[in-house]
Structure formats: structure tokens, C-alpha cells
Amino acid sequence: MIPKPNRLGRVTGPLLLAAVLTGTATACDGPPTARPHPGAGHPTVSAADMPLPDRVPVTSVGASPTAWQLPMDAYQYTPAQSAEVQGAVYSLANSCMRDLGYSTDLPTRLHPGPDHNAFRYGPVTDAQAAQGYRWMLRKAAPNGAGALNPTSEEYGALLGKSRHGRNGRPVPTGGCLGSARGALDSRGGRVDLPDVIRAIADDSYALSQRTAQVQTVFHSWSACMRQAGYRYPDPTAPARDKALVGTAPSGTGPVPAAGPHEVAVARADVACKRQVGLLSVWYSVERTMQSEAAARHAAELAPVPAAIARTVRNATAVLTAGGHPG
Template sequence: MATPPPHRFAPLRLSAPIALVLTALTLSGCADSDSSESAGDPIAIGEISKITSAEQLSFPLDAYELTPAQSRQLELAQDQLVVKCMTAQGFQWAAPERPPVTEANRHGRRYGILDEAEARQTGYHGAPQTDRGAKGREEGQDSSETAQKAAGECVLKARAQLNGKKSMDKADTTSDTYVEQLIVQDAERAEQDPQVRKAFAKWSDCMSKAGHDYDDPWASNNDPEWGKSETATDSERRVAAADAACKISTNLAGVWLAVETAYQERTLETNAEALAQAKKDNEDRIRRAAAVLGKN
């Protein structure tokens, strides 16, 4: 089966749909945060920086979101708790192998591809993934139906322990989910802001001059044609390179960042109390994870 190219919001590591209602935190602030502006009005923005690399991207809500390293720490702690839970029941169970984590790619292709050299090499597909993930049945794990059911129960127990709760079920969400919901919400608002739409139009004109007809960066990024091949074709690499070059020449990412930053700053003001609680909850989870890992 062909591997499709990355899609929008993939770098955010979303763990739950935006429609989920959180039990521990209120989302009332989210619903009201647009009340002062009518639909279609541009938000007031600050200085527009020249953005030529994803490494330059940073956002106000970053401080409230788990870093990739922290997320991995929680995963490793959960893995160890599950192994302990399963072996106590007599099942053969080993922790899954997880790919390495680097902070440099935190925002990766948040605004699509920005590196023309990378685009010419890998197109929209990105570098081949050779590391095994954590999903599916791993080596050293009992694949019987009984074991898999027990593993699901052990996962919920581990999640509850790391979240400081007596129990959790599959529908329960966590504080990082709340922050991710706000991030996605503001990303969607930013994309619809007239200032970003105007920047999209400039990018589209640039692409047209290069011989490529796309209305916005996601149209080229998610072109169904790219999903027909396991790796990037010459055509895909040409389009991706033009995409990156046009983003730089029009400073699309700079405008986009300024607008999304403004929406996030407003969200911070509207949801200050809930975000402070989310940050504390995440800190507590990391502390519990460190305690689990420190005992092993």
C-alpha cells in the first residue's frame, strides 16, 4: 500500500478529536473566545518576521503543551507499568520499541514544507520511516485474545496512575488533550483569517508562475497523486520544491505565524485559569512518570 504524504496538523501529535468534552477542565472559555469579533474579520497582529525554516516556529501555547521528550517520558513510564501489570498476571509481555525523539522537529511541517533542498530530495513524503512504532503486536508480547484484553485493562490502570486518578476509561481525556484542542482551534481560525487567505493567494500566484495550479499549500501537500507512490516521484519533488520556494519568497509562513500567534495570545487571555491548571496537571504527570522510571 502506498504511503500518503503528511497532512495538516500532523505535527501537533493530536491524541483526541476536538469535539471531546473534558471532564477535569472547562472549555467554556473556548466557546466564547470569538465573541468580540465577527466572522471574517482579521485579527490584529504584531510584527511579521521573515520565516525561512520550521526551526524558527514557536507559539505562545508551546509552554502549555508537552514537549516530544515529555510525551516520550510518559509513554515509557506507561510501558513499564503495563509490563509490570501483565507479568504479574503471568503473561509474557515486553515494552514496545519506540523511535528516537528529537526536539528539533517539534513543529516540523506545521505550515507544510519550508526547506527547498529537503523538498527536492523527499518531496512531501519526508524521509522513510524505518523505526518501529508502539502500535500493533510487538515481539515479546503474548498475542492471545486473553492477553490482549488484559493489556487493554493494564493500559487504563497505567494511565490512571500517571494522571493521579483511581481509574480511567477509554473515553477519558487528559490535560494535554485540552491544550491540543485549543491549538487546533486557533490553527483553524488562523487559516480562515483574511490576512492568511491573502498570503495563500500570493503563494498560489507564485506557484502558478512556476507551472503548478493549487489554491493553497494544503492542496499541493495533500494532492491525491502523491499517495499513489511509496516514495516521492520527480513530479512531486518539483512541486514540493516550488512550494517551499514560494513560501519563502512570499513569506507565507511569516504572515501565518503572526496571525496564529495573535489567536493563541487571545486564547491565553480567555482561558488563563484553565490553561494554568492544565500546565500544573502536565507537570504532575511528568513527575509521576519520572518516579515510575526512577524505580526501574
């Protein structure tokens, strides 16, 4: 998959393990980090839950992530909600850390990250193609400006690895981050959403590529690219071509500008997607697969929208009153 945003933003290290929101949020001056490729260390659904459809009706969609609303999007925090809830988690964690004698200052003003599906199908507009494939790396790369560097002692208190704080007070179970999430879970809130949501969202992307309908349009796209002078088996390949785009920047390094060859490939990529109707076919297959999987998991998914709404209300109370959920 094209790089997808991580839920936590630019906070790195052990704090990354504490990221719990299904959505995207970035610190006020930084873009989100890349999310792992589907299948990389997270739950998956069974083949019985997501069988490959023979053929689905194709719905025409525009070249914008807002036009690609998939069924699982309704069961995830929006980027704005994710930013608010994560900010509240950090606000409560800061208060907890102060009670333990630390001066930790996690960011509480977070900017929403890109749409859930912003990177899903690679470059799809001429403006994106003009930056080659680097626009995805720029949006996915961490911004080191003002990056946090908690000490190992602070990490221990944040994550619950220590028994006592600097002033001798006991560290709450799960650490200050765990305590913060627990507070937002009150009165029906749920910061940690069911794993099946992300599993369906990610597996539909991977499994849809095995369907005859998507493979046919991939072959048409590949033939179109060959006519333009480029050989790629499918539209996920250019962004993974290290000879073309290099590797994602490490640490806080800048993303180099795309060269003429990369831009030319991206422009051909976008033109071929339009010519063969790739976006509409791929999206339609994914939407069908997610809808069918959602029906099979209806009991698990039914409480999620209300839990998200309650969690967001709890977060708003924390950020506006500077206290605990009311």
C-alpha cells in the first residue's frame, strides 16, 4: 500500500506503542508518520469473513479521497476527532505526570492528519503527479521540529513500567497514558476501537487486488504504462520502486524533490488510471468487500459509533475545562 498515516503523529519511540486511535492526528507543526503496510503486525480477518467477489457493479468516483468513503470509515475516528481525543489523552497524561513530580509536556494542540484514504490508491491528480511520489513521503514523514525526548524515567511513568514516580507516589496501572485512556473510556467511551475495524479496512485493500475484476484493470493499467515507456505490473509498484523514489527519510531529514523521470512516471500513472477507469473499479470492489464483512461483524460494530461520540465528548470536556470528563 502507499504510505498511510499513523495514528499518533510525530511522537516517536516507546510512545508510538501507546498510540490507540483509529484515525490520524499530527502535532501542530508536523505531518503524520507512515503507517505499516497491511498485514504488518496487526490483526487480519479470516478468508471466510472476506471472500473474493466474482464481479461487482462499478460506481464512478472522482479523484479525491473524500469521494472514496468506504464502509469502515464510519467506524473510525475522523482525523479531526482523532486529533481531539489524542490531545485529551496527552492533556490528562501531563496532569498525571505532574502529580508524579515530572515536567513532561506532551502536545495537546494537534492538527488533523490526512483523510483515512489519502494515500490509498497513490497519485490520482495532476497536482500530485507533479511531485512524483514524494507528496506521500512528505505527508508521511515525521517533522522533528520541537520533537519530544522523554527520559527513560519519564517513559517508565508514561507507560507503567515504573512502580513509583520521581516524588515517590505510585504510578497508576498502565502508566499515565493508560490512566488517561481509561478516563476517556468512562460513561461508554472507547479509545481503543475493535481490531476488526482496522483488519477489514486493511485486508480489503490487499485482498481486493486478487479479484479478477481488479486484476483485469491492473493489467489494462500496466499495458497503458508500457505504451508510455514504463514497465510496472500494477499501480502499487512505482511507489515501491527504490530506484525511482529512493527510500523514506529517516529521523527528521527532509524529503528530496522528485526528479524529472519520477514526475514523468507519476504523470503517466495518473493518466493511465483515468484511461482505464482504475479508481472506480478498485474502489467499488473494496466497498463491496467491506460491506459484506461489516454485515458479518454487525454485532461487534454496532456499538462503535456511539462509543466514538461518547469518547469525543469526554475529550472535549477535558480540553475545554482542563479537567476530567464530566
